[in-house]
Amino acid sequence: MKASDCPPDDEHASFVTAAAHRWFGGHPRTLREAETRVLRHAAARRVITRHPDHGADELTFGQKLADRVAAVGGSWGFIIGFGASLLCWTGLNVLALARPFDPYPFIFLNLLLSMLAAIQAPVIMMSQNRQAAKDRQNAALDYEVNLKAEIEIMGLHDKLDRMRDEHLVALLKKQQEQIELLTRIASGADGSSARTSEASAA
Template structure:
């Protein structure tokens, strides 16, 4: 039976995240593994994968349906429809109150709304995946920064200890010089 791969992360998990390796989420475990190996964590952003025909069509419909081009062209179409049926045609095909136009608009809305919602749902999924990736990158950066702080603290402590040792050597040397001077009678 092979050992739990998270068990090797236990010291790092306690040190950096304050919890046992068993309590780590998948993202936290992945981040700690990359931090220990000093490897790159960044992956391709969500949404770069190949889209199906339906997903691509939904994105195009949502893109066009939410544009000024669509709004302006639709307003022009409505004005032409109303103008043709009110003033230009002696036998209008859709007399006021434009029942056929209402039917067409209802069918358009009934089809367009779910397609736009499909596109928005896909975008929400991509946003959640990208947010999870951002979290992992930020967590790894935070762990790396804490590690750098520890290294700097260790270096500072070593430097201070070296300075203290040198100062102690100088004090000892001065003490010996003063004693020697006293022994030679220079202290009168």
């Protein structure tokens, strides 16, 4: 991920520090880079997901060629076509031609197959290594997305808890005011009753 994808280091520093202590139990400097990046994105309310093909345009010609060779070499079309070519080669040299250019045991064919395997195997390994690196990158991104979702959920829980506490405090305050009002009304009613009784006695 590029540095421009993240908020600056000094932005939302208080949130990052508080979140690191709250949810990770340590200082931001003790966190891994991915965790710090997630906290910064959460503080800035910015998405952290990327398209699966992100960075595909940055591949070199060799990487694209390796992917293409691996895709073709691992297809049924290649297997069928290659098998048909071998059958034609052996059929021509055994049955069709009076003077075969590669008679049995097909030494020239073995040479071509060895050269093809020597070239194709490293190219396929290059493609597999790049795919493995891409898988690791996607796994790291999945971890960041899941971590950000977990942080957002915990933040929502904290917000709901604060709202509930504030609501309870407001209810208790209102209840206390009503009790005081009822007390004053009751005191006023008792005073009026006492004065009425005194007037009747007089």
